[in-house]
Amino acid sequence: MIGRSKEKAVFSLFLFLICVFLMTEVVQGQQIWETGSYPDEAGFQERKKHLLQRLSEEPFGKKSQGTATCPDTGLTFKTWAVEGETVYSPFTGRAFTQGPTGYFGARERAKDGQIVRFGGDALKKDLIPAIARLMLQPSDSLTKAWLSIPGNLQQQYHFAAKNWARFYPLLADEMDPGWKKEFQQAVASYAANDRPSDGYRKYAPLSTPHDLVGEPGKLLGGNPKDGGTENHKIMWRTSAWVYAQYFPDTALISGWPVHEVDSLVENYFRVFYQKLLETGNGEYDAEIYYPHSLEGLMNVYDFAKKESSKELAKAIMDYFLATLAIKTYDGAIAGAQKRAPQQINAGGELSGMLHLWFGSNKISSDHLPSVHQLSSGYRPNKFTWDLYHKNFPLPFSMKVSRPSYHMDQPNQGQEYFYGSQSFGLGSIYVNKLDNPNQQVLWSLVVKTKDGPKTIGGGQPFHLGPGGHSPYTQTMQQENTLLLAVAGTSRKPEVPSAEYSSRASIGRKPLVKLPVPDVAAGTFDEWFEKARFQEAAWLFLPKDCGDISQKGQKIMLQTDQVYIGITPFSDKFYWLKSSGGRELKGKQKILEDYLVLVVEGGLSGYALEVYEKNDFASFARFRAEFVNQSSFRKDEEKHVLTYHNMKGDNIEMTYNNLGLRARGKINGTALDFENWSSGAGYTSSVLNTGKGYFEGNINGEIFKVSLKGIKISYEK
Numbered sequence: 001m002i003g004r005s006k007e008k009a010v011f012s013l014f015l016f017l018i019c020v021f022l023m024t025e026v027v028q029g030q031q032i033w034e035t036g037s038y039p040d041e042a043g044f045q046e047r048k049k050h051l052l053q054r055l056s057e058e059p060f061g062k063k064s065q066g067t068a069t070c071p072d073t074g075l076t077f078k079t080w081a082v083e084g085e086t087v088y089s090p091f092t093g094r095a096f097t098q099g100p101t102g103y104f105g106a107r108e109r110a111k112d113g114q115i116v117r118f119g120g121d122a123l124k125k126d127l128i129p130a131i132a133r134l135m136l137q138p139s140d141s142l143t144k145a146w147l148s149i150p151g152n153l154q155q156q157y158h159f160a161a162k163n164w165a166r167f168y169p170l171l172a173d174e175m176d177p178g179w180k181k182e183f184q185q186a187v188a189s190y191a192a193n194d195r196p197s198d199g200y201r202k203y204a205p206l207s208t209p210h211d212l213v214g215e216p217g218k219l220l221g222g223n224p225k226d227g228g229t230e231n232h233k234i235m236w237r238t239s240a241w242v243y244a245q246y247f248p249d250t251a252l253i254s255g256w257p258v259h260e261v262d263s264l265v266e267n268y269f270r271v272f273y274q275k276l277l278e279t280g281n282g283e284y285d286a287e288i289y290y291p292h293s294l295e296g297l298m299n300v301y302d303f304a305k306k307e308s309s310k311e312l313a314k315a316i317m318d319y320f321l322a323t324l325a326i327k328t329y330d331g332a333i334a335g336a337q338k339r340a341p342q343q344i345n346a347g348g349e350l351s352g353m354l355h356l357w358f359g360s361n362k363i364s365s366d367h368l369p370s371v372h373q374l375s376s377g378y379r380p381n382k383f384t385w386d387l388y389h390k391n392f393p394l395p396f397s398m399k400v401s402r403p404s405y406h407m408d409q410p411n412q413g414q415e416y417f418y419g420s421q422s423f424g425l426g427s428i429y430v431n432k433l434d435n436p437n438q439q440v441l442w443s444l445v446v447k448t449k450d451g452p453k454t455i456g457g458g459q460p461f462h463l464g465p466g467g468h469s470p471y472t473q474t475m476q477q478e479n480t481l482l483l484a485v486a487g488t489s490r491k492p493e494v495p496s497a498e499y500s501s502r503a504s505i506g507r508k509p510l511v512k513l514p515v516p517d518v519a520a521g522t523f524d525e526w527f528e529k530a531r532f533q534e535a536a537w538l539f540l541p542k543d544c545g546d547i548s549q550k551g552q553k554i555m556l557q558t559d560q561v562y563i564g565i566t567p568f569s570d571k572f573y574w575l576k577s578s579g580g581r582e583l584k585g586k587q588k589i590l591e592d593y594l595v596l597v598v599e600g601g602l603s604g605y606a607l608e609v610y611e612k613n614d615f616a617s618f619a620r621f622r623a624e625f626v627n628q629s630s631f632r633k634d635e636e637k638h639v640l641t642y643h644n645m646k647g648d649n650i651e652m653t654y655n656n657l658g659l660r661a662r663g664k665i666n667g668t669a670l671d672f673e674n675w676s677s678g679a680g681y682t683s684s685v686l687n688t689g690k691g692y693f694e695g696n697i698n699g700e701i702f703k704v705s706l707k708g709i710k711i712s713y714e715k
Contacts (some may be wrong), residue, residue, distance in 0.1 A: 033702055033713055038379035043359050052374050056136050058129035061146050063122040066101025082106045115151040124159035131167050131371045138174045153186040158232040161239035162296045166372050169246055169303040188252035211254035212240040213261055220268050224406045230283035231293045238296035241265045245305045269312050274706050275407045276319050277691050280680050282405035285324055286339040291349035295372035302376050311711045321380050325388035326686055331360040332452035334445035335417045335426020339438040342464035345454040358388045361451040383695045392697055395420040398683035401676040405434055414675040416476045422447045422560040423609055427474040429660040433501045439468035446561045457538040459485040460530050463586040465539035470506030473661040475652040480644045482652045484604035485536040489656035498658035510534035515573050519580030527587055536604045538596040553626050557618045564608040564625040568633055569600040602635045606642050
């Protein structure tokens with residue numbers, strides 16, 4: 001019996017090795033831009049093991065229940081009632097009237113008793129485990145019943161639609177007779193006069209109702225005023241694209257005939273892709289939102305019946321992932337981001353997605369990947385794989401010209417990025433405060449044995465390492481970054497657009513604050529006032545490495561990287577959490593970070609970052625940094641001059657009347673007007689901006705462009 005088990009195990013291992021060999025042979029025969037060139041299918045399959053099962057075990061259907069409060073006990077419980085209906089306390093049996101049902105709860109019931117409208121956006125999360133459960137248990141009647149509630153079918157806002165567009169081609173045939181008809185009727189009538197996130201809140205009325213198809217002639221079918229963010233539009237339009245290829249010819253999508261929707265939406269994405277190749281996208285490297293854009297595009301790639309649709313979706317995903325991969329270290333995005341959380345790289349959907357595809361560290365261990373990725377045939381190509389794993393000559397520098405958010409104006413932000421084997425450092429010069437809560441002006445990601453660590457900071461308007469304070473300006477040369485903070489000048493007689501943007505939230509004068517006692521009862525008040533502190537903060541992860549100091553120089557030693565920090569003032573101190581009090585709200589950031597606070601009317605700091613292997617020892621690095629790097633500050637003229645260990649001379653002039661510093665690097669002035677030679681990405685391995693995408697890995701060069709309705713690949 002034991003011998004037979006061994007024989008079976010050996011045979012299974014033999015089959016596995018044959019499969020790996022065959023997959024390797026297939027990969028070797030593929031061009032590096034093709035999906036089939038993905039080099040780690042065996043690893044991908046191993047990483048995704050049991051994840052669909054785990055996802056199917058996640059609860060769903062609870063968010064959309066309302067909350068009621070027992071009048072006798074004060075205890076709460078969940079109900080399916082609409083406000084004003086009679087409910088019964090499970091604790092005392094008393095009948096009472098249901099009050100407000102909460103953000104997600106039921107809003108309206110039809111005459112036949114079925115719920116036809118919910119609030120909020122519960123299906124952003126809830127629909128995913130339901131899909132997983134039905135994939136594994138197609139006869140699960142309870143899940144089918146929940147998926148048939150009219151109020152759920154009516155939820156076709158962006159996040160829900162992106163999930164329904166995965167469900168429909170996969171599982172619609174498993175549903176009860178008549179379900180498809182009811183679903184198609186919900187899609188046919190879908191239009192929203194308020195935002196899905198409004199709940200009980202009401203913002204300004206929409207200029208045009210939101211729907212699946214959008215407005216012809218607008219970027220991705222959405223007007224700049226309130227037509228939806230970039231990822232919202234991608235989710236809506238990709239869903240309409242899938243529906244159009246699966247619904248009967250007589251069906252409607254948000255009032256549009258199916259055949260018109262198919263050609264209209266495909267053209268939206270053709271125009272969008274061409275703009276990507278010319279200017280880049282407005283919602284670049286969005287840690288929070290890229291996963292949802294990619295999932296919508298995966299729906300088209302996996303289910304489109306037209307080859308042109310599938311090819312176009314693949315090309316857009318390839319662009320997103322390649323431009324993301326070049327800036328990513330172990331699942332964490334380095335440098336600037338448009339639309340990111342204030343605690344950068346905290347782990348979430350993107351971290352899980354990158355882990356599954358690229359085998360990188362998973363920043364958040366409790367996050368499960370989406371059913372989209374688990375059931376998709378899309379894979380990143382070998383070119384993207386090599387960018388992600390930095391399989392090309394290092395270090396490298398990259399310049400990127402970023403467009404306006406709606407991609408109608410090129411070169412509205414000038415990004416600079418420096419990548420090495422163990423770290424990435426990047427920053428951006430911007431001339432407009434555009435969603436500053438989610439704009440990351442700069443960041444440094446350092447690889448460690450415990451996963452990636454992200455360092456960021458600036459004037460503490462957002463009280464975290466992310467967010468764009470109008471008082472913060474940066475300047476970068478390779479592995480050296482200068483950051484400066486100062487107040488806003490008095491309004492000039494003829495204010496520039498850049499000044500007006502800065503003054504929109506940066507008009508208040510900055511204030512001096514005493515060194516706080518975190519354990520004291522006055523810390524709450526101090527922390528809130530710190531939003532306008534005359535200081536620059538630097539957020540260092542607590543478990544990043546060992547910190548030492550000599551004079552006005554601070555050194556950080558990690559297991560792979562050495563960092564030198566030079567405060568631009570002798571008035572600096574560390575802000576640390578204290579065991580003497582409970583931190584609350586935004587103060588909780590101190591549980592994860594040590595904060596260097598540099599005070600002064602013109603404050604800030606310089607960072608120099610090096611690979612550990614560049615020096616014989618940390619003592620050697622420390623000695624060279626202390627003796628060779630230097631700075632001068634002319635506070636009256638707002639000029640900072642920094643000389644780094646490489647011999648670069650960086651002169652930064654803080655701009656009190658705008659958002660971008662001026663300056664010179666080794667005597668050459670910054671030229672924002674001619675930042676990137678191709679008006680997009682300029683680097684040794686990835687270039688865009690001239691109407692095509694060019695990749696160059698170890699001398700293997702290819703170009704991707706749009707020719708008519710075809711995606712063209714040329715060696």
